[in-house]
Amino acid sequence: DVKVTQSSRYLVKRTGEKVFLECVQDMDHENMFWYRQDPGLGLRLIYFSYDVKMKEKGDIPEGYSVSREKKERFSLILESASTNQTSMYLCASSFEGAKFYTFGSGTRLTVV
């Protein structure tokens, strides 16, 4: 089975801190995605990547950046965390032409 691993299940950070959320997949997938999930808003795409060192903005990229230096790892960076970034963050991966994504278990981030 494909595994998508997010490094932290729960995270509490202070306003203004730089935050790194890590995601690793073990099946050589080309595509990786970062979503955030909020009640009443569903999953919204932040950034995605089709290949190493490539990144594209999703629907809500403001306040975030990403890094993909290796194919298996896709990092989401909050340059200066704010309380409105408190959310569940979900990473996903897929191979080119795949029917569906495989999701990680999520990181629940609280910014205080």
Place this chain on the structure above:
Amino acid sequence: EDKVVQSPLSLVVHEGDTVTLNCSYEVTNFRSLLWYKQEKKAPTFLFMLTSSGIEKKSGRLSSILDKKELFSILNITATQTGDSAVYLCASRDFGNEKLTFGTGTRLTIIP
């Protein structure tokens, strides 16, 4: 901008009932519609639909797509407490690996 709308937002039923979850979509170049089930952790894939009228089935779950009216339904018969979850619907365009998700339907099954 692509849009996916799910209804109802939440639903509470008794064990053994049958439920129907709805998903409507507006996408520019439709390729497929997907259903996921999300319990406490990662969403897990249920169905992918690309053609109208062909019902996909997996045990007590089934789903159908209407490409003319731009909607899909997910049916669950003889519900069990283990069906309690958030059900997510997502659309996908051609030439694009992105999924656009709806808000989800939170289904609660009461024993």
